[in-house]
Amino acid sequence: MERRTIGAAALEVGAVGLGCMPMNWAYTGSRQRGEESLRAVHAALDRGATLLDTADMYGPFTNELLVGRALKERRSEAFVSTKVGLLVGEQHIVANGRPGYVKRACDASLRRLQTDVIDLYQLHRADPEVPVEETWGAMAELVTAGKVRSLGLCAVGARSARRSGARLHDGTIRQLERVQQVFPVSAVEAELSVWSTEALDALLPWCAARGVGFLAAMPLGNGFLTGTLTPGEGFEPDDVRARHPRFTAEMMAANQPIVVGLRRVARRHGDHEGAVTPAQVALAWVLAQGRHVVPVPGAKRERWVVENAGAAGLGLTAEDLAEVAGLPGAQGSWE
Numbered sequence: 001m002e003r004r005t006i007g008a009a010a011l012e013v014g015a016v017g018l019g020c021m022p023m024n025w026a027y028t029g030s031r032q033r034g035e036e037s038l039r040a041v042h043a044a045l046d047r048g049a050t051l052l053d054t055a056d057m058y059g060p061f062t063n064e065l066l067v068g069r070a071l072k073e074r075r076s077e078a079f080v081s082t083k084v085g086l087l088v089g090e091q092h093i094v095a096n097g098r099p100g101y102v103k104r105a106c107d108a109s110l111r112r113l114q115t116d117v118i119d120l121y122q123l124h125r126a127d128p129e130v131p132v133e134e135t136w137g138a139m140a141e142l143v144t145a146g147k148v149r150s151l152g153l154c155a156v157g158a159r160s161a162r163r164s165g166a167r168l169h170d171g172t173i174r175q176l177e178r179v180q181q182v183f184p185v186s187a188v189e190a191e192l193s194v195w196s197t198e199a200l201d202a203l204l205p206w207c208a209a210r211g212v213g214f215l216a217a218m219p220l221g222n223g224f225l226t227g228t229l230t231p232g233e234g235f236e237p238d239d240v241r242a243r244h245p246r247f248t249a250e251m252m253a254a255n256q257p258i259v260v261g262l263r264r265v266a267r268r269h270g271d272h273e274g275a276v277t278p279a280q281v282a283l284a285w286v287l288a289q290g291r292h293v294v295p296v297p298g299a300k301r302e303r304w305v306v307e308n309a310g311a312a313g314l315g316l317t318a319e320d321l322a323e324v325a326g327l328p329g330a331q332g333s334w335e
Contacts, residue, residue: 001048001312004294006213007150007186011119013079015287015312017051017215018044018305019298020067025058027239027298034066036301041070043302045077047309053189053215053296055083055124056109057093064112072114081120081187081215082109083154085127085135097127099138106142120187122152123179132175133182140183151183152215155190155203168198173206180210187213189296192289194282195221195246195258195330200289208290219286219295220308221330224252226279227259246332254331261327265320276314279304283311285324 002015021027023037041052052070054063064082071078084105087094109118121139126132142148155172169190176185188207192199196218207214220226222241231252235242245251262278269276279297286295297308316324 001309003048004213004291006120006215006292006294008184008211009150009186011079011150011186011213013051013294014048014309015294016049016283016309017053017079017081017294017296018049018308019217019296020052020054020063021058022298023066023300024062027241027300033300037066038069040300040302040305041067042074043305044309045070045074047306048312049305049309050077051079051081051215051294051296053081054113055086055122056105056112057083057086057088057124060088061108061112064109068112068114075115079119080113080115081122081152082113082118083122083124084109084139085124095125095127095129097123097130097132097135099134102135102138103142106147110147117147117149119149120152121148121150122154122187122189124154125156126175132178136179136182143183150186152187152189152213153179153185154217155188155199167202169201169203172203176206185210185212187215189215189217191218192216192286192293192295193219193221194225194262194285194324194327195255204289204293208292212292214290214293216286216289216293216295218298219283220279220297221282222247224255225259225262225282226277226304227263231256244332246330248332251332258327258330261323265316265323268320269314277307279307280311280314281316281320281324283308284314284316285321287312288316288321 003012004015052067054067084102085097087096139151190199232249241247262281265281266276266278283295299305
C-alpha cells in the first residue's frame with residue numbers, strides 16, 4: 001500500500017487506516033464479535049493499513065484491550081493512535097483534561113495496548129474547566145518521557161457550530177493555534193467524506209499549510225456511502241445511527257442519489273478481476289484531497305477491511321473527481 005506521512009516528524013502510515021471503534025462501541029452491538037474483529041485488525045496489517053485508531057473511551061477500555069491483543073504479536077507493523085480526555089458514565093460523557101489524569105490515562109492505555117509507546121496520542125475533547133494549554137503541556141511531557149511519539153487533536157464543537165451558523169471548524173482551529181504554541185501538532189482528526197465536506201473550507205488548508213497530517217474520520221459516512229444500507233431497515237437502540245438525523249428512513253431515501261453517483265463512477269473502474277465498490281470510490285475521493293490526508297474508515301469485519309484497503313490503489317481521474325464534486329449535498333439537519 002502507498003505510504004503517507006503524518007506531521008513534521010514524517011511518521012509513516014499506510015494511505016488507508018483502520019478505525020477500530022465499531023468493533024465494540026457505538027455501532028450495532030449484536031454484530032460485535034471479538035475474534036472476528038481481531039481477524040479484521042490482522043487483515044488490515046497484512047495489507048499495509050498500518051494506522052490503528054482507537055480511544056480509551058471506546059467500550060470504555062475494551063477497544064484498546066482488543067487492539068492490544070493484535071499488537072502483542074505485531075507491534076512493529078502497526079502505527080497506534082489512541083485518544084484521551086473523555087470519561088464515560090452510565091448516561092453521560094464528560095471531559096477531563098487535568099494534567100494528572102492525562103498522565104495516568106496514558107499509562108493505563110499503554111498497559112491495555114500492550115506496548116511501550118503510543119505513536120499518536122490525541123486529545124479527544126478539551127476540558128472546559130482546564131486551559132487547553134495545560135492539558136497539552138501534560139501530553140507534551142509524555143513525549144519527553146518516551147511514552148508517546150507525537151500529539152494530535154480531534155475536531156470539536158461540530159453540532160454547536162452548525163446551530164450557530166459559524167464555520168464548522170472555527171473552534172478547532174482556535175484550539176490548534178493555542179496548543180501549537182506549547183508543542184507541535186502532528187495530526188488533526190475530523191470528519192471528511194463525500195457527504196460531509198466542511199473540513200475542506202478551512203481545516204484541511206490549515207493542516208496543509210503547517211505540515212500537519214489530517215485523519216479523515218467517518219470517510220464512509222457512518223456506512224451510508226457503502227451502498228449496503230437499506231432505507232427503513234432501522235438500527236438497534238445502541239447504534240449511534242438510530243439517533244442520527246441523516247439516518248431516518250426519509251433522509252436515507254432522499255440521499256440515495258449520492259450512492260447512485262458513486263456507483264456510476266465505480267462501474268467505470270471495474271474490470272475482469274473484480275468490481276470497484278461505491279465505498280472504494282468514496283475513500284479514493286478522500287485520498288485525492290491531499291497527500292497529508294489519511295482516511296480512517298471504521299470496520300469490524302475482515303471483508304470490509306480488505307475492501308477499504310483496496311481503495312488505496314484506485315486512482316480517480318479528473319472527470320471522476322468532478323463528477324463526485326457535483327453530486328447533490330446530503331440532506332438531513334443536525335438540529
